[in-house]
Amino acid sequence: MTTQPDTSTGNGTGTSGxxxxxxxxxxxxTTSPAPSWGPPAPxxxxxxxRPAAAPGAGEPARPFLHRAWRGRPEDPRWARPAxxxxxxxxxxxxxxxxxxxxxxxxFYSAAVQAGSQSWKAFFFGSLDSANAITVDKPPASLWxxxxxxxxxxLSSWAILVPEVLMGVATVGVLYAALRRRFGPAAGLIAGxxxxxxxxxxxxFRFNNPDAMLALLMTVTVYCVIRGLEDGRTKWLVWAGxxxxxxxxxxxxxxxxxxxxxxxxxxxxxxxxxxxxFAQIGxxxxxxxVAGGWWVAIVELWPASSRxxxxxxxxxxFLELTFGYNGLGRINGDETGSVGGGGGGGGxxxxxxxxxxxxFNSEIGSQISWLLxxxxxxxxxxLVLTRKANRTDLTRxxxxxxxxxLLMTALVxxxxxxxxxxxYTVALAPYIAAVVGMGATVLWEERGKVxxxxxxxxxxxxxxxxxYVLLDRTSDYLPWLKWLVLVGGLTGALGxxxxxxxxRRLALAAAxxxxxxxxxxxxxxxxxxxxxxxxxxxxxxxxxxxxTMGGPGGGGGGxxxGFPGGGQNQQNGDGAQNGQQGGGTGGPPxxxxxxxxxxxxxxxxxxxxxxxxxxxxxxxxxxxxGPGEGGMGGGGGAGGLLNxxxxxxxxxxxxxxxxGDYTWAAAAIGSQNSASYQLATGKPVMAIGGxxxxxxxxxxxxxKKYVTDGKIHYFISGGGMGGGGGAxxxxxxxxxSWVTANFKKVTVGSATFYxxxxxxxxx
Numbered sequence: 001m002t003t004q005p006d007t008s009t010g011n012g013t014g015t016s017g018x019x020x021x022x023x024x025x026x027x028x029x030t031t032s033p034a035p036s037w038g039p040p041a042p043x044x045x046x047x048x049x050r051p052a053a054a055p056g057a058g059e060p061a062r063p064f065l066h067r068a069w070r071g072r073p074e075d076p077r078w079a080r081p082a083x084x085x086x087x088x089x090x091x092x093x094x095x096x097x098x099x100x101x102x103x104x105x106x107f108y109s110a111a112v113q114a115g116s117q118s119w120k121a122f123f124f125g126s127l128d129s130a131n132a133i134t135v136d137k138p139p140a141s142l143w144x145x146x147x148x149x150x151x152x153x154l155s156s157w158a159i160l161v162p163e164v165l166m167g168v169a170t171v172g173v174l175y176a177a178l179r180r181r182f183g184p185a186a187g188l189i190a191g192x193x194x195x196x197x198x199x200x201x202x203x204f205r206f207n208n209p210d211a212m213l214a215l216l217m218t219v220t221v222y223c224v225i226r227g228l229e230d231g232r233t234k235w236l237v238w239a240g241x242x243x244x245x246x247x248x249x250x251x252x253x254x255x256x257x258x259x260x261x262x263x264x265x266x267x268x269x270x271x272x273x274x275x276x277f278a279q280i281g282x283x284x285x286x287x288x289v290a291g292g293w294w295v296a297i298v299e300l301w302p303a304s305s306r307x308x309x310x311x312x313x314x315x316x317f318l319e320l321t322f323g324y325n326g327l328g329r330i331n332g333d334e335t336g337s338v339g340g341g342g343g344g345g346g347x348x349x350x351x352x353x354x355x356x357x358x359f360n361s362e363i364g365s366q367i368s369w370l371l372x373x374x375x376x377x378x379x380x381x382l383v384l385t386r387k388a389n390r391t392d393l394t395r396x397x398x399x400x401x402x403x404x405l406l407m408t409a410l411v412x413x414x415x416x417x418x419x420x421x422x423y424t425v426a427l428a429p430y431i432a433a434v435v436g437m438g439a440t441v442l443w444e445e446r447g448k449v450x451x452x453x454x455x456x457x458x459x460x461x462x463x464x465x466x467y468v469l470l471d472r473t474s475d476y477l478p479w480l481k482w483l484v485l486v487g488g489l490t491g492a493l494g495x496x497x498x499x500x501x502x503r504r505l506a507l508a509a510a511x512x513x514x515x516x517x518x519x520x521x522x523x524x525x526x527x528x529x530x531x532x533x534x535x536x537x538x539x540x541x542x543x544x545x546x547t548m549g550g551p552g553g554g555g556g557g558x559x560x561g562f563p564g565g566g567q568n569q570q571n572g573d574g575a576q577n578g579q580q581g582g583g584t585g586g587p588p589x590x591x592x593x594x595x596x597x598x599x600x601x602x603x604x605x606x607x608x609x610x611x612x613x614x615x616x617x618x619x620x621x622x623x624x625g626p627g628e629g630g631m632g633g634g635g636g637a638g639g640l641l642n643x644x645x646x647x648x649x650x651x652x653x654x655x656x657x658x659g660d661y662t663w664a665a666a667a668i669g670s671q672n673s674a675s676y677q678l679a680t681g682k683p684v685m686a687i688g689g690x691x692x693x694x695x696x697x698x699x700x701x702x703k704k705y706v707t708d709g710k711i712h713y714f715i716s717g718g719g720m721g722g723g724g725g726a727x728x729x730x731x732x733x734x735x736s737w738v739t740a741n742f743k744k745v746t747v748g749s750a751t752f753y754x755x756x757x758x759x760x761x762x
Contacts, residue, residue, distance in 0.1 A: 079184035083175055086188060090171050090195040093529060094164040094205055099156040100532030103678055104207045106643040107536060107690060108142065110674030111135050112207070113154055114683070115146030122146050124298070126307045127670055128683035130662045133696055135670075136311025136320065136689065138294065140248035141209035154681070163211045167204025170215045171195050174429055177222040180229075181393055182440045189514070190436030194428050198524040198540035199366040203425040206533060209250045210425050216246035217257060218429040221400050224261050228396045231271035233279050240283035244290025251325045253426070254291075256411055260403025268399070270391040295321075308696035310670070310689040315696070329417035350419040357413040358424065365469050365545040367424035367431070369521040371409075372461040374431045377438020378402040380454045384441060397437060405430035421539050421546050443510065446498050455513075456495040462517035463488020470520050476542040480523055488516035536671065643675030649747045651679050654713060658682040665752070666702075667715035668692040668731045676715060685711065688731035699733045706755045714738045716751035 071080025103109040107127075111134075115122035118129040125139025126132070135142070144162040152158040171194055175187035194200055203210045220242040227235035239261075246254035262280055269276045298306070298317050312320040351362045359368050378398060385395035408426055412419065438458070445451035463485050470481035494501060494509025501509065524541040539546040654676060658664040664682035667673040673686040687702070688694045697705065705711050716739070743757035 075179075075184055079179075082188055083172075083184065083191075086175070086191050086195070087168055087172060090191075091164065091168050093195065093525075094167050094201065095161070096529050097532075098160050098164065098205060101160065101205065101534055102156050102532065104156070104160060104534055105536055105538075106534070106674040106678060107670050108135065108145075108207045108209075109159055110670070110677045110684075111139070111142050112145040112149055112159055113678060113681070115139070115142055116149035116154065121307075124307050127310065127673065127686045127689075128663065128677060130683040130685070131307040132663070132683075132685040133308040133670075133689050133694065134310045136324065137209055137250060138248040138317075140245055140294075141212040141250070144212075145207060154678075159207050160205060163204055163207060166211045166215045167195075167200065170204070170218050170429060173215070173218045173222055174433060177218075177225060178397075178433060178436050181225075181397055182437050186436040186440035188436075189439055190432040193370060193435050193518065194432035196518055196522045196525050197367065197369070197425075197428040197432070198521055198528050198545075199422055199425045200428040201525040201528045202366075202533065202538060202540040203422050205529065206422075206538065208422065210422060212249040213246055213253060214425050214429060216242045216249065217254070217404070217426060220246070220257065221261070221404055221429075221433075224265060225393070225397055225400050227265060227279070228269055228391070228393055228400075231269050231275070231279075233282060236265065236279045236283040237286045240286030241290040244287040244292070247287075247291035248294055251321050252329075253423075256408050256426075257404040260407050261400060264396060264399050264403060268391055268396045308689075308694065310686075310694060310696075313695060329419070330411070330415050331417065350417065353414050353416060355413055358409055358427075361472060361547045363421055363424060363546070365472065365524060365541050366421045366539065367427050369466060369469060370431055370435050370462055370517060371427075372465050373458040373517065374405065374434040374438070376454065376458045376461060377442070378405070378434050380442055380451070380458075381434075381438050384445065384451075394441070398434070401430050401433040401437070405434060420537055422537075439514075446495075446506075452495055452498050455498075456492040459488055459492040459495055459513035459517065462513075463492065466517065466520040470523075473542055473544045476527070476544075477523055480519065484516050484519050487512055487519070491516055643671045643678075644750070646675055646679035647748050647750070650676070650750050650752075653745070653747055653752065654680050654684075655682060658712065660709075661712045662705075662710040663712070665713040665715050666705075666711050668717070668735060672715060672717065684715075687734055688729065692731045693729055695730045697734075698730050699737060702734045703737070709756070711755050713745070714742065714753040714755055716753065 069080060069084075070077070071083070111121070111125055111127050114126050114129040118126070118131065120126070121129050121131055122143065123139070124131065125134045125137070125142050127135060144166075145159050148158045148162050149155075171191045174194055175184075175191045177187075178190050179187040200214070203214070220239050223235045223239035223242060226232075227239065243254050243258065265280060266273075266276050269279070271279070295317055298309070303315055308315050309317050309320055311324045313323075351357070352360055357363055358371060381398040382395065382402075385392055385398065388395050405427060408430065412423060412427075439455070442451045442455045442458075446455065466488065467481045467485040470477070470484060491509050491511075491513030494505065495513060498506045498509060524545065527542045528540040654664045658680065662683070663685045664680060665673075665676060666685035666687055667676065668687045669692040670686040670690045673684040677684040685697075687697065689696065702711075714735075716735075738753050738755070741758055742753040742755055743759055745752040745754055
């Protein structure tokens with residue numbers, strides 16, 4: 001292993017800051033033995049690596065396919081084929097059974113469909129092509145999916161394949177980042193760990209904004225590390241651009257890693273102190289431009305001619321950013337939300353908070369499989385480089401990835417507002433990078449007793465923690481936890497005595513330790529890709545892998561769900577879990593209802609009844625997903641977390657003469673409206689946004705829309721409890737006005753009100 005010398009001159013560099021050690025490399029690192037498990041990793045100078053001889057200087061240019069297969073001349077011959085195999089395997093894994101998830105989260109799928117029909121809806125991220133209200137996030141994550149639907153038409157694959165490609169790209173960027181300094185083996189280890197993380201396999205096959213966020217955060221760290229190599233300004237600028245676009249995917253979550261990265265560059269970059277701060281300033285400017293242009297247009301656009309900003313209470317994106325999607329997520333004070341959570345290590349409406357949140361029964365199986373090993377290896381990497389120069393790139397890499405990991409995990413652990421298990425996909429690239437770097441550098445230093453013991457300790461921690469996580473779902477592959485424990489401990493024993501073993505036995509011990517470490521997450525990943533996922537709250541792994549409830553669930557059982565009802569996030573046993581939260585059980589082939597009966601991952605048929613509002617649940621997907629499933633069978637009303645099953649009669653009713661109206665219908669809550677919009681292809685107004693609690697439209701505005709003949713039907717139910725929240729909310733007043741003044745039309749179990757047919761009393 002080699003480390004970056006502290007250069008004081010060169011391309012893009014200036015003089016070192018006062019007090020810096022003289023240029024040079026710690027001899028303890030440069031004399032470390034090269035890895036014995038493959039050809040030596042190349043020594044990386046301060047300048048980017050380039051081929052030794054340009055084509056035409058004594059040798060012919062190689063064909064493109066040969067260059068693509070062989071890779072860089074300084075890499076071992078096996079590196080590029082192995083990398084391509086990793087990308088291919090990841091692609092096949094993430095594409096497997098992709099259409100089983102149907103429209104996945106219909107909230108975002110409806111916005112994608114709207115964006116494929118209207119460029120104005122595309123720009124704003126509107127939920128419908130008539131631009132009544134937007135999603136409660138910026139629209140960048142919707143744009144690739146909307147373009148795909150414009151090209152290929154509306155389908156599950158057209159929506160979800162861009163997410164798969166983002167996952168594959170994240171694996172590729174992670175490999176590239178580690179290969180430069182730590183060699184291809186480190187990149188392959190990190191890429192495999194990332195691809196086989198259960199929550200990554202979930203979210204890179206789903207249409208939430210987290211896939212784009214994870215990709216852009218990985219790109220950000222990569223660019224910062226490239227800047228640490230030689231101090232060139234362009235890499236800091238690109239890092240700022242990546243963060244800016246990440247902001248347009250998921251607002252302030254993109255900024256979580258900025259503090260550790262900014263401090264790292266300010267201290268460790270190989271240029272003068274003055275230039276470091278100038279570069280950070282330019283990066284900040286690039287970030288503001290990359291993310292602020294859209295914000296500026298939205299804020300300056302006349303509110304009367306653009307959609308209402310969903311999730312806000314004052315029709316302001318800035319309010320949404322710093323309130324509901326900002327500080328509210330930290331302190332739990334989220335106006336318009338379904339409720340906050342408890343802090344200070346307590347149990348709140350969004351689960352238990354505290355230092356161990358990433359390891360508990362709500363979150364652990366999603367992300368924490370290799371988190372103990374990553375923390376051990378991070379400390380080891382920093383100890384190993386403790387005497388290195390200020391600009392040492394090996395230490396800088398550990399600080400970059402490790403700082404991003406610790407900062408994000410800390411915020412996730414203590415945030416009291418809305419928190420879902422799938423948010424933890426943001427940690428997956430950081431954990432994978434630290435594992436790849438740490439395993440590689442300690443293997444190179446394995447001749448030292450402390451290094452071999454640390455490797456063995458990391459392997460032991462992975463095996464023991466894997467056993468604990470697998471034991472939480474004791475009915476799922478019950479034999480696997482013993483293989484993980486025994487295999488991991490055996491491999492760890494071999495790593496302790498690695499210097500006394502021959503080459504083959506040493507490699508076998510390392511391979512056994514790694515196999516045991518990833519066996520558990522691999523099994524959960526395979527379970528994840530073998531199951532369809534739909535709704536707003538989804539989890540990875542087999543049934544029972546996560547037990548987090550929603551508001552009112554108090555972090556209780558997996559089916560504790562929302563107030564008054566159970567929530568089956570995964571394929572469960574209806575007979576066993578039917579009574580959770582007030583739902584009544586169905587046959588053992590599927591989950592049960594609750595508020596309102598929901599099977600977020602089930603593909604089987606269940607007949608559970610919703611605890612708060614009756615509605616037959618039949619697995620499957622709303623609006624054209626597999627089966628005739630969704631929420632509230634027979635065209636019944638949808639709920640807060642999932643949409644409605646739109647029957648053929650309901651579809652025909654809404655589609656008839658829909659072209660004569662701006663909106664074919666209006667419904668309380670986005671999930672409810674999304675189901676009908678996806679089924680009919682016609683715009684459906686989401687009254688009150690996602691929760692039904694946004695003050696849009698007001699009763700006066702809605703009355704004017706009806707008077708002007710812009711809305712044909714009102715769909716009963718939806719939102720929080722079917723009434724849109726508190727009795728004083730705009731959606732509740734609209735619902736009361738409609739039901740008192742217009743003719744009711746019943747189709748199956750669904751109830752509509754024809755807004756062109758007032759009752760005689762009105």
